[in-house]
Amino acid sequence: MATRKSAPATARKTTVKSGKKDFNGGTFLDFDRDTELKAYREMMLIRRFEEKAGQLYGMGFIGGFCHLYIGQEAVVVGMQMALKDGDQVITGYRDHGHMLACGMSARGVMAELTGRRGGLSKGKGGSMHMFSKEKNFYGGHGIVGAQVSLGTGLAFANRYRGNDNVSLAYFGDGAANQGQVYESFNMAALWKLPVIYIIENNRYAMGTAVSRASAQTDFSMRGASFGIPGYQVDGMDVRAVAAAAEEAVAHCRAGKGPLILEMLTYRYRGHSMSDPAKYRSKDEVQKMRSEHDPIEQVRARLLEKGWATEDELRAIDKDVRDIVADSADFAQSDPEPDVSELYTDILL
């Protein structure tokens, strides 16, 4: 195995605490104005995109499966802040937000949802199955937990090539119970691979609450027997996510091996479009929306600090809406793939 150049460990104090369960009182990075505005815009783009996807689904333009990321926006936007060129991202089926955060075009994602030839997988993949080599996004995987091993392999490739890139392997609280996750943990720790396992704990694996299917519901501890450090992070606060991301990425770039970040987050919508969400109360959802909404938190800070006016924020909203509207128009007008595409891209 080629050795990689070791990057110096950062001297920052730890900004995330192990075992923290509360959504409040976490440590975080102090954002400057530009960073707050960037976070606001990027989270807003994901939210508006997902709302539009939900509408198009309701109108019949999107068929089959569609899992919206609304509520969890701070996780990908915060994590992405710590990345540099060449770092890889891989995730499961609730993937639209990750792709937008990686800089993939709204048009390409939306047109894939509607199954059009301008979609990122020519319409042949659908909501759960999209990639971008240019943006180092390795999918979009419909099989729960399967991407965790792939993310581990991406990290191996980084180490083998001797670069200091880091692989981000996202999965949910449900996927955390798949056996291959622990096979991956063992290999990553054994070979000191630069991979960050990001467990997006949104409390429900489809319709099953975490406590109904998990003996250990503190997912940050899931790597303990392999010696993988793990931290719980307030996944509704983009500053807390960014702080954790910075620490974790530095840890991996320094050659210290894998790390687990459990993001305490929440999805506002059902698991998929056909989920009536009867397994939780409306009050629970409303409480999260009104007290912990990731976008509202940034918005409140921007206004409070006088870093932006209502008008300026409205202008950002309009920009974002325009991008989303354009993607929706494209996704409805772009033609479907030609029948000749049925047999392409299977083998050379």
Next chain:
Amino acid sequence: MPRMTMIEAIRSAMDVSMERDDRVVVFGEDVGYFGGVFRCTQGLQQKYGRTRCFDAPISESGIVGAAIGMAAYGLKPCVEIQFADYMYPAYDQLTQEAARMRYRSNHQFTCPMVVRMPTGGGIFGGQTHSQSPEALFTHVCGLKVVVPSTPYDAKGLLIASIEDPDPVIFLEPKRLYNGPFDGHHDRPVTPWAGHPAADVPEGHFVVPLGEAATVREGSAVTIVTYGTMVHVAAAAAEETGIDAEIIDLRTLLPLDLEAITRSVRKTGRCMVLHEATLTSGFGGELAALVQEHCFYNLEGPVVRVAGWDTPYPHAQEWDYFPGPARVGQALKDMMEA
């Protein structure tokens, strides 16, 4: 007699079996509290409690492995794999443990277990929620493989499967859950209500494993099929006016070879039809058997109509799906050959 959808019939089969035999245990992902992703287990936890109907973590290999252990010690687990596409982590347990328990232990232990899985496409599930992996099971000695096409059969076959002494893979065509889908995706959904096979007895009955059904009698050509394609075949026969005899296998293993050969000897022509991809599909086995047993009765080659050899596409679902137009054209070609 009550009218049931296929979902209700499957639920009723588990209900009846749990009522009659306290060794029957139902579990899987989202199966207990939530009632199953397609609602097949709705109400069972309330009725039988959390020790007999419960949620499992997303751990397919673990779910099936645990079920094998339970079965070896005399329980009768009936587990759900949420989509057949999710079974691959459990494939090791199914093929190497479940299928060989009886053989390996010199018949001291058996594996009376049912693994239910929604199979097939037609709901825009794309490549990871639409697969038809039946051939991966029929290729394994020691498993039984069942694919119902109606609510009546689903209930009777599932009860028979639960009562069977060996491991049964029970594939539920998900596009048939709510109605007898004949492949005309652009027409309004037909509900099960009104279909004769939606009349399902409330109590206990079985449809024996290994017995095919002749769902349409005909003299011109035999269509050997199962699952969703039974309804597609019927539509194609009606629309082309070709007098096809349709054999619904219902059970792929054990196979009712007698029903197939009897029909092909009568008609002299045979089409094998399934939704799964063509190459190395179960249709290849059926075609081989037909030519071995009926060669001198055949007036033309055995024709296979199947899904194309591609992943199940998202945008081109209906180009992939062997619908009535494709089946009808193949029937016409056979009659002209």
